Amino acid sequence: MTGGAEIRYSGWGRALSAKATLARPERLSDIVALGPAVGGRRSYGDAALNDGGMAVDMRRLDRIIAFDIEKGEIESEAGITLGDLARVTIARGWLPAVLPGTGHATLGGAIAMDVHGKNHHGAGSFGQHVLGFDLISPTGGQRRVKPGQPLFAATMGGLGQTGIVTSARIKLTHAPGAVVALRERRVADWAAHVAALTEAGDSYAVGWIDATAQGRDLGRGIVETAELSAGEARRRGGRPNLPFDAPRLALSAPIVRAFNAAYFHRVPLAGRDRIVPYEAFFFPLDAIGAWNRLYGHAGFHQFQCVVPPAAADGLRDMLAEIAAGGFASPLAVLKRMGPGRAGMMSFPMEGLTLAVDMPNRTGVVALIARLSQQAADLGGRVYLAKDSAAEPAALDTMYPEAAKWRQAVAKADPAGRMVTDLVRRLKLRETA
């Protein structure tokens, strides 16, 4: 493997960072599982960090191995980004069946978090469309893992703990064109928001919440529903990049309130229907490079949890607490989830999921810890791809298959080489 370089790197939220020796192999045969894999670094917290240790940067391993255009299957090296996969496949009438909100996530990262998209209620999780993958284990040796095998369920959503996924084959979904038929509707409050998401019969549905709204307006926002479509969309211009850390003021409370109000009123009362490029719908934030610098040097956190349908109103209480604390940012998202999940530690469960970005200010860690506990009490769970502040004690309640996963991981990586800062912080691999 190419000689490692000592590098300081951080998760997407930039609030947590690590210094590790990162190897960056150029070919599959050069990979050695001396430490956990690092993908696109789009997890917000410490999921991909290994402070003081070794790690393997996968981003040079982004070659497509085979694209079966008849069957709609593609096999690729694990460092390819989902955005790249989408670009290549959509040109031939296909698209990955599940896409998270950023195209910079890698195939390996999507597997390790068993990511979900705006179509989770119908399509399930990313791992449910994986037909097989190659895994290099920290004990040496490489093997092909197929759905149904215990190692498959331990690796999907398995936080990279079973080894390094070097390549994977996924099933694609038909895409009639490179655009999406998008419908946007205002929703006035929490009840209307939940109802609109629950009743949406469309393949894709997602709600944007004005997290600064309080009282009667709490939960107001815009519900977007969409279908893959054919046709032409107006192309947008060049892509702005944020070359510096924004000053503290940029996301101060009054500015966020003003921004959110404008964003809400952008959609006319009667709603609107448009055809948009597929990237604009799937990866809206990717249009602004390095937007994470908007939060300035201190960075930010994202809190995301899911709760069962009956406990949905618990999310309203969380929103109220976030708004009252003045931690609201422009990014707050509500989504409906179906039961689909592919791994023992997968995040999705049937219900409603809430994700909110919050600036890294005094009090935010305690707030996130409180919200995480509330999620557990409601029978839900927090998303580890976003976490930086949950309490270890609540983890086994949230993830009932954790004990089983721990056993599988202990077998796959007895020496604990794949442990990350997240796994250490939450004591995920320690038996009670």
Added chain:
Amino acid sequence: MTETWMILGATSGMAQALTRDLATRGAGLILAGRKTADMQAIAADATARGAQAVQVLTYDARDNATCDALVAAAEAAAGTFNLAVFVGSMPQQSAIDADPDLIAGTITDSLSGPAHLIHRLAPLMEARGTGVIVGVGSVAGDRGRLSNYVYGAAKAGFAAYLSGLRNRMARKGVHVMTVKPGPVDTPMTYGLPPMPFQTSPEKVSAAILHGVARRRDVIYVAPIWRLIMMVIRALPEALFKRTRF
């Protein structure tokens, strides 16, 4: 197919980025280099991304006999035939100081090997009266530097070769472009302290395609390097010999 590109040194990081861009626009490709298995993986990727026809051929700059198959492939190529040369090697200057036998290989990899092949392909391209030859040199060839002057000498020689070749080929409608990338984030530089104005293989590829479309003669990928090297070249030897640049 409207264009076929032969990529010499197809395993290089920059070559892989160019190969990918060419594949996306549906070009035909002839990948040439030493590592067949690696080139096969690159070929599969190119095919999936839309390359029309992809061949993998063995090429060793230190073995001129390997050129025969390349010349035959160029003769059979569909559409406009183009060549991009990425071959080169940069042993540590200290290793060369310890073993002067390394000099010959360094010069072969960056200069005499590729020049031999280009010389054999030139008549064919002249006869067709079209096509492009892209040669990757280095800012290290703009002035002999303490830290890599044998490599620099080879690249300086290659730049002079390309300059003369440009003059010859221009008369027959064939375009020759010299590329000076400046520091690029590849295995050659990974792990070294971050260089000022370092660029990426993807940007090198974009600059090459942009330069070819505009029929540029010599391009610096990061334009700042043209300026830096202008200053460096202007320093009198008496002064330059005391710098560590």
